[in-house]
Amino acid sequence: MSRPNRRMITVLQPGPLALVVDLGRPGHAHLGVPPAGALDVPALRLANRLVGNPEAAAGLELLMGQAELRAESSCEVAVTGPPVPLRVTAASGSRPTRTRAVSSHRAVHLEPGEVVAVAGPSSGLRNYVAVSGGVDVPPVMGSRSADLLSGLGPSPLRAGQRLPLGPVQGAPPEAGVVPASEVAARASVAVMLGPRHDWFSDPTGVLRTGRWEVSPASNRIGLRLAGPALTRRAEYRDRELPSEPMLTGSIQVPPDGQPMIFLADHPTTGGYPVLGVVLPDDLPVLAQARPGTTVHLRPVGSAGT
């Protein structure tokens, strides 16, 4: 079916890193394919609801904002994640140039040629942009998500890149503004111990009392933490672990004892022991944790497995 007048948006400025994301491509780990997808899943789902999209539609994940998008056809846009100011500028050439300030966390209507500029968030890291109809790049293995580890899916967006939009579903955008709160400089996440907690000396005690800082070397593959070392018990000190499967939220501990928490673009297997797993409900907190954020890894009871 030809679509000569396909709805589009143009990325005028991607900011530090802008990616197409949806809910990822789980179910392919046995082929070595990472899950990928939005790091702050509830924020992407909310953005989609605000513009009337199915929650799983593809949108954009912006790292530290500073992006500009131009509507090539009329559309609804919503930005979620940490609160961030937006500015909408009318089509260039219109007289006089009109600019209006709007807030994030609500649907904003754009006319063709209008540009929405997303500022840098004053807290948190990642904003999500949903556009009515969803970003309709070709899916790869069931997902439109970029994957920075394997290179599957669309590459990071470049200035001037045009993105096709899907058909509008007809659902009315959710009315009103959703309250959004700033991201705290301290993060407390619940951790279920296992499978390799028995490799470490007093893992519960170290987690309870220890505080770690998010390292600047963190990315979508994993959050690197700096703080008290998790040391191996004597009988495991020189033990090698044959590579085993990793999950989003797995806390892998290399020989230097500094934990790394795997995020959505993580490798499917890894060769260092996993002390425990961050509960899925707490992953969005980690998605927004800036370098320097203090992290408390709070041990909680096992599932009785």
Place this chain on the structure above:
Amino acid sequence: MRVLPYGPSALLVELDSVDQVRAVHSALHEAYRAGRLPDVVELVPAARTVLVAVRPGSSDLHAARAELSAVPLDRPPPAPSGPPLIVPVHYDGADLELVARTANCSSAEVVSMHTGGVYTVAFCGFSPGFGYLTGLPAPLRQPRLDTARPEVPTGSVGIADEFTGVYPRASPGGWRLIGRTEMTLFDPSAQPPAALAPGRRVRFRAAS
């Protein structure tokens, strides 16, 4: 067999050998295909472990435990059905001489040993479609290079420890390289995307 907790929605089965991994993986995969584990999201074999991940809140973790108790580990897993995938290889790898020297034989004998084996994809990892194949003749079970190459070309055929495999695309790598294939082993738009999926049988043939 040990079953270890792995977060609220997964478990990790720890085993003694690649053969046991294959037995557990094929039994759970069969149960999934028969509809007995409908909520399984990921079933991932590795070198000595199998991951079972389910939808949050599903009772399939308990069901998977019940399936596990019925897996016979004391006999070899059933041979995968279907003819093996034939991978044509130009045996001109940068480490062919080193492999021959280490095995105390000629390069031609390395080729004849590598093409003589029948291999099985034990698991994938490292990068999409990178299969770890077991069944390597003993003289070819050799350690990795001391220093990994920053870039191994697409299609390179290598050996490392008990495994042989093919780099589906260019990447850094430390396996000893004995040849290369022009066959496409991973294409995300193909069905199936990975030619070397777990359980697949494989033979290598010297390309003319």
